[in-house]
Amino acid sequence: MTVLSKVDIEKLKQTKKIGIIGLGDMGLLYARRFSEAGWSVCGCDREERYQELKESMASLLPEVEIYRNGFYVSRTADYIIYSVEAENIEKIVALYGPATKVNAIVGGQTSCKSPEISSFEKHLPADVEIVSVHSLHGPRVDTTGQPLVLIQHRATQESFDFVESVMSCLRSKHVYLTYEEHDKITADTQAVTHAAFLSMGVAWHNSHQYPWETPKWTGGIENAKINISMRIFSNKWHVYAGLAITNPSAHKQISQYAISCEEIFTMMIQGRRDELRERILDAKQKVFGHLGKDHQLLLDDDLLQQYSLAKNPPGGHQRNSHLSLLSIVDSWSQLGIVPYDHIICSTPLFRIFLGVSEYLFCTPGLLEECINVAIEDITFRQDDLQFTMASREWANVVSYGDFNLYRKKFENTQVFFQHMFPEATKMGNEMIKTILQRVKDREAAQN
Ligand SMILES: NC(=O)C1=CN([C@@H]2O[C@H](COP(=O)(O)OP(=O)(O)OC[C@H]3O[C@@H](n4cnc5c(N)ncnc54)[C@H](OP(=O)(O)O)[C@@H]3O)[C@@H](O)[C@H]2O)C=CC1
Ligand SMILES: O=C(O)C(=O)Cc1ccc(O)cc1
8 A cells, every 4th residue: 555645646636537426325425425525526326316316416415516427427537436326237237338448446345245346347348447445334324434345356556546535535444355255244244244134124014013112122222133224124126135245255254144043042942051152152252252351342231221112112122133243243253254353444333232232242141141031031032033033034035036025025124114213313313323323432452
């Protein structure tokens, strides 16, 4: 990595143009930030949206030039970012890619890189260089300090430095990977995290419960589960479908998660306490065994207690079998994944999922209590059955590679929770802000 001088960056700003194809949530975020940093930016969305987009952008981001379609962006920009639905990347690159300006650089923002890179290799002229990116956070998270993956796939150092200097205005943490490394890591982190929270939502929906109305879902860990599940369901289905379906490593992960759920649930209902205990403690050793005695937990029940969607939160810790958390740690253990190895490339949701799992597994007495509940207490049996079935359904949909079925399943549950999204988003944002601040404080204390 070469860091260009301020003078060099200013020169580039005078001569280079950045183009964004797909001005949805992430494309707009990039357009705004690049333009605010002084880069010339142009972009487009679907041609049908041209007039409407041009008008809305005239007041929103007047500095950004809006073009009719991707041909105009491709012909004029020096660095072009495709920020479109993963499902359509090949079709869109096939259409506009051949029109790319001579010697320009192209990249993409899609969440899984193999299909993106293979589309570029197939459809871009040989003189065009390839540097891809992936911001590992949603469009409404502060980009500062969040991981940003940069992939120098087919590019000179000079071109890579140019892209990196454009990206530097986001103040994210740059992570340098190949596209293969990127896809392996994000399958471990993002895809399986989403599968777990999607399964929670579907399980609550299928048992006709709003978890914030039911006293058994109270306490900090439950708040985190509920808020993150609502956050995912309030988003666009294609983001989650794309990163799971198009990434072959993700299929293996999501399938293992469903298997872990089923096997653990079976031990619970058959009362196989010793076997369950042995399996869970083995998983604990494999996943958390390397943590020293002075390891500080990222999250705890008290910190998360305040982020409840309940009208009158009764508060306090509730006993729970925590099938979703036992299963994630078991599936990491079965696949030989140590999630801490990926922390440099983690999203806020993954850090929270790891944080609550770590809290359950590493707080003295909590895991034993959870195993006791799993074996003796039938209060959560129906919920756990629903959860096991939901995790299997998601694994099947992903393995069929069926975007339409994914969409139907996602939107079906989305409608059930829709009325709560404004409040859940506010609460989730507050919760994530507090957690990210804690991460920053920790990092500052360690440096
Ligand atoms: N949202 C997130 O949290 C993150 C998303 N990503 C990835 O970034 C990409 C964009 O995501 P996001 O911004 O959230 O999604 P959006 O749906 O908000 O944005 C995608 C945009 O591309 C437009 N589009 C589709 N086809 C074309 C075309 N032929 N020419 C120009 N524009 C087109 C879409 O229009 P239309 O809606 O009409 O189809 C839409 O406005 C996805 O691949 C996603 O996986 C990466 C990091 C985070
Ligand atoms: O943090 C998460 O997992 C999100 O849900 C936001 C998100 C979605 C897609 C990405 O490619 C990156 C981040």
